[in-house]
């Protein structure tokens with residue numbers, strides 16, 4: 704992208720940043736003028752009530768949704784007009800709020816397919832299995848990293864939901880991202896297993912900058928180093944967890960709110 708018409712320059716040192724990012728549907732403003740920077744190596748939480756515009760924001764970062772105005776940068780490069788695929792190639796991966804696994808495949812097959820996609824061989828995987836030794840080794844390493852070794856040969860859809868969510872993270876990681884965007888990675892996971900999902904996320908290498916959406920404040924406190932609070936499409940405040948959790952404005956927003 705040339706970026707010659709840009710009004711703004713990207714935030715220095717940020718893995719990903721936005722300037723004035725806005726999305727409207729008719730008269731409804733879902734995201735309003737969002738300036739945001741995700742520093743390299745970040746463990747950053749995006750929180751806010753239901754309908755605040757969190758998923759909308761991530762959808763604009765990944766290219767699923769076009770902004771009405773504003774800009775998205777990956778590192779120093781503007782990517783606002785780029786497709787989802789092109790952003791993946793530039794190192795952006797995401798998981799969805801809703802389970803998004805391919806039916807019928809085992810954990811190993813799913814991860815292998817994602818690796819072959821990355822290598823541009825997604826449509827050639829009918830070659831004999833032995834032709835894929837390096838890819839299978841890479842897949843198994845990733846599967847081990849995520850604590851899914853015992854499930855490698857099982858169909859993803861038969862796994863406990865917490866394990867399914869870990870497979871989704873494995874698929875995102877198979878693209879070798881520099882930026883990982885997680886939309887409620889523990890959504891739907893029984894309370895006892897959600898910390899496991901986040902422990903695995905916490906062990907990911909620091910080269911991967913992470914932004915995650917999460918409603919459970921206890922998980923947010925334990926696993927984020929910085930928090931952005933989105934309310935009615937606008938950034939209310941941003942800061943360290945202790946600061947945010949004791950902010951009366953944040954408490955007010957959450958008081959009496961039911962969260963799933």
Ligand SMILES: Nc1ncnc2c1ncn2[C@@H]1O[C@H](COP(=O)(O)OP(=O)(O)OP(=O)(O)O)[C@@H](O)[C@H]1O
Nearest residue numbers: 728731733751752753754755756757758759760800
């Ligand atoms: N395609 C669409 N057309 C019209 N309005 C939409 C569309 N997608 C989302 N919205 C609205 O934008 C607002 C923000 O939605 P979004 O999904 O980003 O919220 P969220 O913060 O992720 O909420 P949750 O915590 O419930 O996941 C909501 O009021 C939603 O109804």
Ligand SMILES: [Mg+2]
Nearest residue numbers: 757758759800
């Ligand atoms: Mg959402």
